[in-house]
Amino acid sequence: MSALLLAFALAATSYDAVFQDSLAAYDEGDYEHAVVLLEQLVDEGIVEDDVFYNLGNAYFRLGRFGESIANYERTLQLNPNHRDARRNLEKALAECPRGLARPLPPEWEQAVLFWHQGFDRRTSGFLAAALWVTGWTLLGVRRFMRVRYLAAAGAVAVAFGALFGASWYAKSHPQPTAVVVSEKAPVRYGTSPTDKVRFELFEGDRVLVEAADGDWLRVATIGRERGWAKAEHLVAVGPPYAGYFERGAGEEAGP
Amino acid sequence: MQVRAVAATVLIAAAGLAAAQEPYVEASVDSTEVPVESRFWIHIEAHGQEVEWPALPEIDGLWVNPRPNTSEHMVISNRSRRHIAKLSYSAIALEPGPITIPPIRVMVNGKPMYTEPIEIRAVGQPATSPRSIANVRAWVDDGHIVKGQPFWLNIEASGGDVRMPESISVDGLSIDNVNVRRGRSVSLGRGVYSETLKNAYHCTPHRAGEIEVPAFPVQVDGKTVETEPFTITVYEQRPRQTVDLDADANELTRDDLVFINMEVDKTEVYQGEPLLLQAQLWRIAHRYVQSGPIRGSLIVPPSTEGFYVTYLEPLSYVDEHKGWKYDVSEERKVLYPTAIGDLRIGQWHWEGIALVHSGYASRPRRLTYSLNAGPIKIKVKPLPPRPAGFNGAVGQFEMNASFNTQSLKQGVPARLVVTVTGTGNPDAIGGPAIPDLPWAQVSEPERKTDLEVSAQRPYPTVTKRFTYQIVPLRSGMVTLPEIKFIHFDPETGQYETQTAGPFSGMVEAMPGVPEEVVIAAENQPRLRNVEIQSDDIMPVARKISNLSPARSVPWLPAAVAVSPVLAFAFAAVVAARRARFARDGAYARSVRAHRTALAALDRCRDAGNPAEALFQAVVQYVADAYRREAAGLTSSDVRELLEANAVDPQIVDNGARILRSCERVNYAGQDLTADEWRALESGAREFIDRLEEARRP
Numbered sequence: 001m002s003a004l005l006l007a008f009a010l011a012a013t014s015y016d017a018v019f020q021d022s023l024a025a026y027d028e029g030d031y032e033h034a035v036v037l038l039e040q041l042v043d044e045g046i047v048e049d050d051v052f053y054n055l056g057n058a059y060f061r062l063g064r065f066g067e068s069i070a071n072y073e074r075t076l077q078l079n080p081n082h083r084d085a086r087r088n089l090e091k092a093l094a095e096c097p098r099g100l101a102r103p104l105p106p107e108w109e110q111a112v113l114f115w116h117q118g119f120d121r122r123t124s125g126f127l128a129a130a131l132w133v134t135g136w137t138l139l140g141v142r143r144f145m146r147v148r149y150l151a152a153a154g155a156v157a158v159a160f161g162a163l164f165g166a167s168w169y170a171k172s173h174p175q176p177t178a179v180v181v182s183e184k185a186p187v188r189y190g191t192s193p194t195d196k197v198r199f200e201l202f203e204g205d206r207v208l209v210e211a212a213d214g215d216w217l218r219v220a221t222i223g224r225e226r227g228w229a230k231a232e233h234l235v236a237v238g239p240p241y242a243g244y245f246e247r248g249a250g251e252e253a254g255p
Numbered sequence: 256m257q258v259r260a261v262a263a264t265v266l267i268a269a270a271g272l273a274a275a276q277e278p279y280v281e282a283s284v285d286s287t288e289v290p291v292e293s294r295f296w297i298h299i300e301a302h303g304q305e306v307e308w309p310a311l312p313e314i315d316g317l318w319v320n321p322r323p324n325t326s327e328h329m330v331i332s333n334r335s336r337r338h339i340a341k342l343s344y345s346a347i348a349l350e351p352g353p354i355t356i357p358p359i360r361v362m363v364n365g366k367p368m369y370t371e372p373i374e375i376r377a378v379g380q381p382a383t384s385p386r387s388i389a390n391v392r393a394w395v396d397d398g399h400i401v402k403g404q405p406f407w408l409n410i411e412a413s414g415g416d417v418r419m420p421e422s423i424s425v426d427g428l429s430i431d432n433v434n435v436r437r438g439r440s441v442s443l444g445r446g447v448y449s450e451t452l453k454n455a456y457h458c459t460p461h462r463a464g465e466i467e468v469p470a471f472p473v474q475v476d477g478k479t480v481e482t483e484p485f486t487i488t489v490y491e492q493r494p495r496q497t498v499d500l501d502a503d504a505n506e507l508t509r510d511d512l513v514f515i516n517m518e519v520d521k522t523e524v525y526q527g528e529p530l531l532l533q534a535q536l537w538r539i540a541h542r543y544v545q546s547g548p549i550r551g552s553l554i555v556p557p558s559t560e561g562f563y564v565t566y567l568e569p570l571s572y573v574d575e576h577k578g579w580k581y582d583v584s585e586e587r588k589v590l591y592p593t594a595i596g597d598l599r600i601g602q603w604h605w606e607g608i609a610l611v612h613s614g615y616a617s618r619p620r621r622l623t624y625s626l627n628a629g630p631i632k633i634k635v636k637p638l639p640p641r642p643a644g645f646n647g648a649v650g651q652f653e654m655n656a657s658f659n660t661q662s663l664k665q666g667v668p669a670r671l672v673v674t675v676t677g678t679g680n681p682d683a684i685g686g687p688a689i690p691d692l693p694w695a696q697v698s699e700p701e702r703k704t705d706l707e708v709s710a711q712r713p714y715p716t717v718t719k720r721f722t723y724q725i726v727p728l729r730s731g732m733v734t735l736p737e738i739k740f741i742h743f744d745p746e747t748g749q750y751e752t753q754t755a756g757p758f759s760g761m762v763e764a765m766p767g768v769p770e771e772v773v774i775a776a777e778n779q780p781r782l783r784n785v786e787i788q789s790d791d792i793m794p795v796a797r798k799i800s801n802l803s804p805a806r807s808v809p810w811l812p813a814a815v816a817v818s819p820v821l822a823f824a825f826a827a828v829v830a831a832r833r834a835r836f837a838r839d840g841a842y843a844r845s846v847r848a849h850r851t852a853l854a855a856l857d858r859c860r861d862a863g864n865p866a867e868a869l870f871q872a873v874v875q876y877v878a879d880a881y882r883r884e885a886a887g888l889t890s891s892d893v894r895e896l897l898e899a900n901a902v903d904p905q906i907v908d909n910g911a912r913i914l915r916s917c918e919r920v921n922y923a924g925q926d927l928t929a930d931e932w933r934a935l936e937s938g939a940r941e942f943i944d945r946l947e948e949a950r951r952p
Contacts, residue, residue, distance in 0.1 A: 045805055083793075100668070132816065222668075223669070
């Protein structure tokens, strides 16, 4: 047991050291190295809003605004109240030619969960569990004690618990979105390079990924324009977060 | 932070619930001084949650279109929500002088509210002819009408509000006023709503000769407008004619059997102006004559060098020439001259034969034809000096523009559809230039062209649709300036300008999009180096420690979801049992007695006299169950007690037998073997359980 704890502590120290190295690289202006270190953390399964935020900043400094936007989006997925990420996301979008708005969530989510923008996934999950357990407990207690409004309070708590549960589920299973990392990404009618170009996406445009066919992705904009784009022009926001930068990062893919 | 988010959510929800904003109505007009017989708009705006629109009252000196344009939208800010409904009636002042629009009653949130009265003044003089403000016409489809054979009589009218006549009558015609073919098209150009109604009446002439079709009254924009009267000629049914080429040579010559004709509708045109070329092959329709091209026939279509050509569907129909019926094949082309000066439509050469059968036994006569039509000279005039913005469209066009959405959102592409409809070279119609918009990115338009060919019109109607994708880059009130489309109208010999807009609207801010994302146009590459200035990005985060990979416990959510429900179910069962104990005394006593008896049986083995202890446990249970005193009860008493309570005889026998065994052991003073004791205890337990089971309802 103690050996396990020691291994865990050593691993944590190692992750912290890598993070500190990334900060040092960033401070020295070696943004490429900072990106490599932070991506290493992400590949190790570290899912921290500030890690993605720093990664977004490093990409921003490199002028790779598509990747920068993707990482700010991840940060805001994990912590919607991350003000710095929100502000830097705006700046990154302002550096892009168009900056299409983020695709809207599904209609059921817009209708039922219009209120949950300010909650992160953990908070929603915690509130869901607490309200759910409390509600059923109150309802259970009500079976033994006649206390005024206890049943109503229990029912309300259960209902809110279910609502926060839905919020937790929606935040745990976000729509698959992606950000354009090429200067221009032609979106075609089909999955052949000879298919007619239907419209073009620009760096920083955020799109919904509806389907995949080989190295082609069927994407939809917030304006419901649909078409097939090569995956090399896009980077997925996730989750999952690890491994998505392997194919597009590090190269400015042309259309 | 989360607490603040919760509080903000609650506040926003409360603000939304308290959205019963101040109800408000207001009426306005475009101008308080309006020209007579010109259209203007009366606007009524209401703010509230529920708005029931009024029917406008009759207003002296004013005609009001009863079908208004409506728009409703919700303006949501962080603190309030406003529901805004707008109604716009088009109206026409009929006479000069002052006009008062009285207070208009509008039901807002279930309460009546009234607009302020408005004084306007109509100036100018009404036109002398009612036809000046409307477009109505009547016509018949068939050029040759025969007595007893039905045909269609058409009436078409355009305007803001068109009411066709309920029924029509014409002396000499039987008209079906019930099964009327009705058509309606609507257009919105330059902010003016217009509709075109067309009624087609099925008519059958019941006499030959000249029939006068009178003027029909049509209500257009509140005024009565009449169609032009006209005359139709109805023929008697034509007698059957026979062909005998030898006998009727004077009447029907060889050249009458097959001939060609080529014509244009005009020979002097402007550059780019459409003209229609019709090349007709006439072949007599008679059972004794067959005609057409044969293998090896040379057919040379007319050359159209110097023209842009649109090919129309060829027509085949029956027509009449010198009283004979012909099958006519017609090739049609619309020509748009691309050069000025004298152009030439080349000669059309056609070769073929006609076979004339003169009797059953004889061979048909074979006549060969080598026919020519044309050439035709066309004089092409140059266009007058071109104004700025003219992109080559020559013809008569209308332009409409509309957005595909009622609400604009920042960063969300909206589509502006500009439709140009008319007659002219579709490839020469360029998209109207959209003015530079500081608030949006405008894409190159998608183009779509439709050609509609109608027998009623000499030229195909071109509809060219330009779809611009407009991405608002900032939120707030924005305006798309007037869009202009300049074309040359050959009929007037002048350039004409069609306009649409301006369009104004509110762009809603979208979360995650900066307040303003206006950046260089896509064709201007951006400088990609990042300038570090005071307006720099926020710094990196430094206070992170104990980083560890994310761990997920897949079963935890399910466990959290299910376990409280199971616990509640358990609690509910326990509570129900407790409630029954409290409510049902017999049940409680029975359960308690059963439990006590089983506990006593458990203790028997360790008692000084196990048989006596077992006997007492069983007797105590029976006594408790049937509310009797246990002391002094024997096995016979127990049997009687059980039988008196109608217990199953088998259970009674088992009980009595166990008790007797205990009595025997007790009184005989003999010890039981381990097996005997086990059997006795087991039998006692079974007896108690079965009796308990039998007693419970």
